[in-house]
Amino acid sequence: xxxxxxxxxxLASIHVTALLADFASPVPFATQQREYAFAPxxxxxxxxxxxxxxLRPFVYARVDATNVKRYPVQFFVHGSSYQLGPVTxxxxxxxxxxxxxxxxxxxxxxxxxxxxxxxxxxxxxxxAGWLATILSLSIGTGLxxxxxxxxxxxxxxxxxIGEASLTLPWxxxxxxxxxxxxxxxxxxxxxxxxxxxxxxxxxxxxARVVRGLTLALRERGYVVAARGFGATSGYILRRHIxxxxxxxxxxxxxxxxxxxxxxxxxxSFLGLGIDEPVPSWGNMLAAVQHYNILxxxxxxxxxxxxxxxxxxxCFAIGDALLRRRRAVPL
Amino acid sequence: xxxxxxRRVLHAFVILLLISVLSFVxxxxxxxxxxxxxxxxxxxxxxxxxxxxxxxxLDQSVLTKYFRWMRSVLRGDFGFSFAYGIPVSSLLWPRIxxxxxxxxxxxxxxxxxxxxxxxxxxxxxxxxxxxxxxxSMALLLSIPxxxxxxxxxxxxxxxxxxxxxxMASLGTAHxxxxxxxxxxxxxxxxxxxxxxxSLPLLVRHVQAAVRxxxxxxxxxxxxxxxxxxxRLWLAYILPAxxxxxxxxxxxxxxxxxxxxxxxxxxMGWPGLGPLLLESIFSRDVHVVIGTTVLSALFLIAGxxxxxxxxxxxxPRIRWEQ
Numbered sequence: 105x106x107x108x109x110x111x112x113x114x115l116a117s118i119h120v121t122a123l124l125a126d127f128a129s130p131v132p133f134a135t136q137q138r139e140y141a142f143a144p145x146x147x148x149x150x151x152x153x154x155x156x157x158x159l160r161p162f163v164y165a166r167v168d169a170t171n172v173k174r175y176p177v178q179f180f181v182h183g184s185s186y187q188l189g190p191v192t193x194x195x196x197x198x199x200x201x202x203x204x205x206x207x208x209x210x211x212x213x214x215x216x217x218x219x220x221x222x223x224x225x226x227x228x229x230x231x232a233g234w235l236a237t238i239l240s241l242s243i244g245t246g247l248x249x250x251x252x253x254x255x256x257x258x259x260x261x262x263x264x265i266g267e268a269s270l271t272l273p274w275x276x277x278x279x280x281x282x283x284x285x286x287x288x289x290x291x292x293x294x295x296x297x298x299x300x301x302x303x304x305x306x307x308x309x310x311a312r313v314v315r316g317l318t319l320a321l322r323e324r325g326y327v328v329a330a331r332g333f334g335a336t337s338g339y340i341l342r343r344h345i346x347x348x349x350x351x352x353x354x355x356x357x358x359x360x361x362x363x364x365x366x367x368x369x370x371x372s373f374l375g376l377g378i379d380e381p382v383p384s385w386g387n388m389l390a391a392v393q394h395y396n397i398l399x400x401x402x403x404x405x406x407x408x409x410x411x412x413x414x415x416x417x418c419f420a421i422g423d424a425l426l427r428r429r430r431a432v433p434l
Numbered sequence: 435x436x437x438x439x440x441r442r443v444l445h446a447f448v449i450l451l452l453i454s455v456l457s458f459v460x461x462x463x464x465x466x467x468x469x470x471x472x473x474x475x476x477x478x479x480x481x482x483x484x485x486x487x488x489x490x491x492l493d494q495s496v497l498t499k500y501f502r503w504m505r506s507v508l509r510g511d512f513g514f515s516f517a518y519g520i521p522v523s524s525l526l527w528p529r530i531x532x533x534x535x536x537x538x539x540x541x542x543x544x545x546x547x548x549x550x551x552x553x554x555x556x557x558x559x560x561x562x563x564x565x566x567x568x569x570s571m572a573l574l575l576s577i578p579x580x581x582x583x584x585x586x587x588x589x590x591x592x593x594x595x596x597x598x599x600x601m602a603s604l605g606t607a608h609x610x611x612x613x614x615x616x617x618x619x620x621x622x623x624x625x626x627x628x629x630x631x632s633l634p635l636l637v638r639h640v641q642a643a644v645r646x647x648x649x650x651x652x653x654x655x656x657x658x659x660x661x662x663x664x665r666l667w668l669a670y671i672l673p674a675x676x677x678x679x680x681x682x683x684x685x686x687x688x689x690x691x692x693x694x695x696x697x698x699x700x701m702g703w704p705g706l707g708p709l710l711l712e713s714i715f716s717r718d719v720h721v722v723i724g725t726t727v728l729s730a731l732f733l734i735a736g737x738x739x740x741x742x743x744x745x746x747x748x749p750r751i752r753w754e755q
Contacts, residue, residue, distance in 0.1 A: 268449060268452075271685060271688050271733060271737070272688060272729075272730060272733060273688045273689070273691035273692045273695070273729045273730075273732075273733060274688065274689070274692045275691075275692035275693075275695045275696060276691060276692065276695060276710065276725070276726055276729040276730075277726075279695070279710055279711065279714060280457065280710075280722065280726045282714070283461075283714040283722050284460040284461060287714075287715070362576070366578055366579070369578055369580060370578075370579070370580060370696060373580055374699065374711060375715075376711075376714070389580060389584075392584060393700075395587075395591060395598065395599075398584065398587065398588055398591065399588065399591045399592065402588075405581065405584060405585075405588075408577075408578050408580055408581035408584070409581070411578050412576050412577045412578060412581070415575070415576035415577075415578075416572070416573075416576040419572065419575065419576060
């Protein structure tokens, strides 16, 4: 239980940080500082060159040809302004004074701060994961409940199609599905297409679970009683069956969200997902397809660790939920 | 047996037909076509484009196109690739061979490793071993597939122990032995990546299956009768654990193909994956459809093999027939 609580906390903080990306990142994600292309992560120091300890962490920056100076890391600094809901703010969580630069995770080939892009990309990737999950769950719940409740040929045909789409190689299916839709579209439509393809193709797994549940619930005493009192099928589904499916859907979400974030990662990596200039975890990684970037600039791989953290948390939560469901008889 | 097999094959055939029809219908609505890229060249006029479309029958109805494609499938051509100007099958065959080589080696490695690890954790019953294995599998499961492949690639690039990209170095094909050795060396990394990707799921299922069959009453009885451990494993525990594992094998082929696509693209292995990706970008319709149908065929073949194995191993299924 402790592990699940910890996972919830980490997951929540990842989401909050991504949500407040503009505040938490020192510079806007699109700002290019070309003279700092592929700058390694800035070394934050506590000890200066003379070996003296500084209470406030600092970075070194070159001020002219011969001199370097200390610049302390400051918190809640003024910087470029951004919109947070209705208000315009210009405070950033941390930063350093002008000639110095603070790249927590280095920069990419255009001199864009990787840390800022990681947070902004997280906003895109996490939203994609969640929206696709919601889409999958709604389609899956609808079809699964129909199949389980009405049975017969409807059940048979829905479940056969579901099995077929479950066993087909997922990535091939995803790519083929993506191939049917336009390439080279504006970023917003590419984003929606990605969510739609991933969400629609993943309906089968939740549908199977919901169908099984509906089959079991359909024969329960209170459902039979409601039917005896003349309740319509729609009423029974709405009032008795779907509310009971909710905990199962939460468990499913814990499985699907990381899977769909990985789908975004893969598709964008292959160039079929979200395009530049909007950052996402997938298209940030696309740069390492060049061997020289992979070998020379290790910090370009960092965006792949973020989904790993999300997956680890989601698996822990899903595990705990499953165990709890087994402990409490349905 | 024959009835069992023929029903399975018929089933597979219907699914393949359905997939081909679906992909054709969907592609009818897909925006963009191969000729779009042609028109980027200012010297290609609209008339040239439409003449080209007529030549390849792109202006016909879906039904006509489908039947023409079907005829070419029966001839063994699988349609015509616009980008390469040759029948799709001559593109696909070498790619299939490479993908099959990669996936079968990875399959062998990952299953042997999974059986070893799964059995080890169940037999040893050591807390430390189990927790190490469990956490490393959880880690392996949550690290994106991309990253595992990229890290292996990075390892190869940094150490220079393994060749990177492609499946053969230039100028090594002098003798059969040298060529085989070269291909094997190229195979190590992609196969290792692929095996690592499929390992966590397999280990979990092997553990569950072995644990269940170890606790079965007949195994307990056999143990109580003093049957030695070796025979106990080979004749009692493993056969009883085989049924769910063989079904898993059938299911895991799909996942293996998906991971294989990614690994092939990242490591530059000339399999079906890079071909599919390339044909999507160039809107080379028949290649996309051919690759999709073929991947489904692989999957169905995998399931068929699993069914046959199940038939051979599990007497209950034979009895039901």
